[in-house]
Structure formats: structure tokens, C-alpha cells
Amino acid sequence: MSFNLDDLLRPNIKNLVPYSSARDEFKGEASIFLDANENAYGSPLTKWYNRYPDPLQLKVKDKLSEVKGVPAGNIFIGNGSDECIDILIRAFCEPGKDNIIICPPTYGMYEVSANINDVYIKKVPLTADFQLDLPAIEEAVDDNTKIIFLCSPNNPTGNSLNREDLEVILNNYWGIIALDEAYINFSRFRSFTQELEDYPNLVVMQTLSKAWGLAALRVGLAFASEPIINVMNKVKPPYNINQASQELTLKALEEVGMVNDMIREIVTQRGVLETELAKLPVVQKIYPSDANFLLVRVTDAKGIYKYLADKGVVVRDRSSVTLCEGCLRITVGTEAENKALLAYLQSYLA
Numbered sequence: 001m002s003f004n005l006d007d008l009l010r011p012n013i014k015n016l017v018p019y020s021s022a023r024d025e026f027k028g029e030a031s032i033f034l035d036a037n038e039n040a041y042g043s044p045l046t047k048w049y050n051r052y053p054d055p056l057q058l059k060v061k062d063k064l065s066e067v068k069g070v071p072a073g074n075i076f077i078g079n080g081s082d083e084c085i086d087i088l089i090r091a092f093c094e095p096g097k098d099n100i101i102i103c104p105p106t107y108g109m110y111e112v113s114a115n116i117n118d119v120y121i122k123k124v125p126l127t128a129d130f131q132l133d134l135p136a137i138e139e140a141v142d143d144n145t146k147i148i149f150l151c152s153p154n155n156p157t158g159n160s161l162n163r164e165d166l167e168v169i170l171n172n173y174w175g176i177i178a179l180d181e182a183y184i185n186f187s188r189f190r191s192f193t194q195e196l197e198d199y200p201n202l203v204v205m206q207t208l209s210k211a212w213g214l215a216a217l218r219v220g221l222a223f224a225s226e227p228i229i230n231v232m233n234k235v236k237p238p239y240n241i242n243q244a245s246q247e248l249t250l251k252a253l254e255e256v257g258m259v260n261d262m263i264r265e266i267v268t269q270r271g272v273l274e275t276e277l278a279k280l281p282v283v284q285k286i287y288p289s290d291a292n293f294l295l296v297r298v299t300d301a302k303g304i305y306k307y308l309a310d311k312g313v314v315v316r317d318r319s320s321v322t323l324c325e326g327c328l329r330i331t332v333g334t335e336a337e338n339k340a341l342l343a344y345l346q347s348y349l350a
């Protein structure tokens with residue numbers, strides 16, 4: 001067995017003639033653009049917002065290539081990671097027939113996106129220490145399993161998956177392996193973006209929504225072999241990343257130093273928060289985190305959630321999620337926000 005993209009794709013996608021936009025069809029130099037039915041008189045904002053944006057975001061990808069050390073041809077940009085997830089499912093999974101594997105507790109969008117597309121979901125829960133259950137995954141894979149979604153560091157548990165386990169899957173499974181690295185910048189471990197040459201079926205997903213502080217711009221990244229990137233480009237809406245997001249992303253990517261300072265500070269504050277939480281009577285367990293949040297088991301998750309909310313502090317109640325019973329997921333805030341949180345938790349029932 002080996003990876004065969006054509007066999008893996010849905011037949012309708014394999015045969016798809018993609019939409020060809022005005023911007024795709026004319027690539028030369030020109031000064032008068034009368035091909036796209038834009039408003040030639042301008043826009044109420046700055047003058048270039050009257051023009052359609054670059055459908056393939058080439059300037060942004062060139063800059064991303066520098067920052068991430070991945071060739072531009074191996075990069076796809078989605079309207080958030082959520083669009084990358086949806087496009088993978090739509091490209092590879094035949095509704096009502098194919099399936100994906102997910103390993104809960106994990107990010108909710110894999111399941112929602114599969115459900116929207118009427119694609120079966122096989123759930124192989126993580127082990128008690130939140131690692132992959134390799135024998136159970138092997139058992140679950142069938143001829144219609146097109147994608148295995150893995151998340152490392154995982155949300156909501158915060159831990160990284162063992163690298164050797166990921167390698168076992170990468171070396172033995174020939175469907176698409178979608179590895180979600182939304183939190184990789186906070187992790188001690190290195191990204192799989194440098195392993196793409198070894199694994200033609202690997203799609204590494206990242207996002208600018210977390211460490212980069214750009215959740216509002218909706219910029220999700222997928223890194224993969226060129227044939228997979230080409231498929232994703234074929235399936236995506238023609239202008240999926242708007243001009244404002246492209247411009248602002250380009251500007252933000254100049255600020256690697258500032259972003260690294262923020263990441264260091266968040267990781268430091270994660271440590272402080274962990275130490276201080278551990279002293280509180282309401283806290284029973286804090287799970288190790290490679291992300292910008294902590295999964296914390298408390299004495300009374302629902303009660304504490306409500307108490308905090310009444311004080312204006314919102315955390316995520318994960319207490320009804322299997323393997324996360326009694327847990328709250330707490331994002332690392334600013335030093336002042338963390339202190340306020342700790343003070344409220346200290347005063348709970350006190």
C-alpha cells in the first residue's frame with residue numbers, strides 16, 4: 001500500500017473543473033481592468049478595496065514561507081482553520097459512505113464539519129493520560145476511512161501527543177492525516193511542518209488565531225505536499241481570504257519578534273497560574289499543558305463556572321466531556337486577569 005491521491009479523492013472532486021475568476025484568467029500587466037465588474041470609481045474606504053483580492057494570496061504565502069520555513073507551494077490559507085477542516089472533508093469524504101477518525105476529547109469542529117457534510121465519524125477516545133490508543137485506531141481504520149484528525153497540543157486537554165505515536169500512524173496509514181497544531185507555538189515540541197517531504201499524506205494545520213493574536217482576521221494555515229495543496233485550492237471559494245485580512249496578515253508577519261515576546265510571556269504566566277492554582281482548595285488536578293490554557297479539575301465545576309461568570313469572568317466548562325469530568329478549561333490571561341481569577345477562586349465558598 002502507498003499513498004495515492006487520485007484513489008483517495010471523491011470522484012467529483014478529482015474531475016472538478018474549478019471556477020476560473022477574472023483574476024485567474026488574466027495574469028499580465030495592465031492598467032485598465034474592465035474584466036471583473038468591479039466599481040472603477042473607487043470605494044468608500046481606501047481606493048484598492050474596490051478590487052478583488054489575490055485568490056491565491058501569493059504575497060502572504062511568500063512571507064509565511066520565510067517565517068515558517070516551508071515553501072510557498074506547500075502552503076494553503078483558509079478562512080480560519082475551520083475552513084481547512086471543512087475543505088479536507090469535502091474533498092476526500094463521500095457523504096453517506098466515507099468516514100473520518102477523531103480521538104476525543106478533542107476540538108469540536110472535526111465532528112461538526114463531518115456532520116454538516118454527512119460524513120461518518122469513528123471515535124477512538126484518547127487513553128486516560130490523553131494519548132493515542134494506537135491498537136484501537138488500527139482497528140477502527142477501514143477502506144472508507146479517508147482522514148484521521150489528530151490535534152497536538154490537544155484542545156481541551158492541553159498536552160502534546162507522543163511523537164513516536166504520530167510517527168507510527170504516519171508510517172502505516174495511507175489516508176489523509178490532518179494534524180492540527182493550533183497551539184504549537186506554546187509547545188516544547190517541534191512542528192511537523194518540516195517533515196512534509198517524508199509524508200505526502202500529511203496535512204499540518206496551524207492558525208494565526210492563537211499565538212499570533214489575530215483571531216479576528218480568520219487566517220488558518222494548512223501545510224502539505226503540493227498535490228494536496230492543489231486540491232484544496234480547487235475546492236476553496238475563489239476569494240476566501242479578503243483583502244483586509246491579507247494586508248493586515250502581511251503587516252503582522254513582520255512582527256515575529258513581538259509575537260515571540262508574547263508567547264514567552266504567556267508561557268511564563270501559564271507556569272505562574274499553574275503554581276497558584278495548585279494552592280487553592282477548590283483545585284483537585286491541573287493537567288500538564290503545552291498550550292495557552294490549562295485543563296483544571298475542580299471540586300464543583302458547574303458551581304464554580306457560574307460563580308466566576310457572575311463575577312464577569314468566563315472560563316470554559318468542559319465538565320460534561322468524557323475524560324474531562326469535573327474540569328474547567330482556563331485560558332491564560334494577562335497577569336492582572338489571572339490574579340483576578342485566582343482571587344475569585346480563593347473566595348469561592350470561603
Ligand SMILES: *Cc1c(COP(=O)(O)O)cnc(C)c1O
Pocket residue numbers: 079080081082083107151154155180182206207208209210215218219220
Ligand atoms: C482555536 C483552534 C483552532 C483555530 O481555528 P481558527 O478557525 O483558525 O480560528 C483550530 N484548531 C484547534 C484545535 C483550536 O483550538
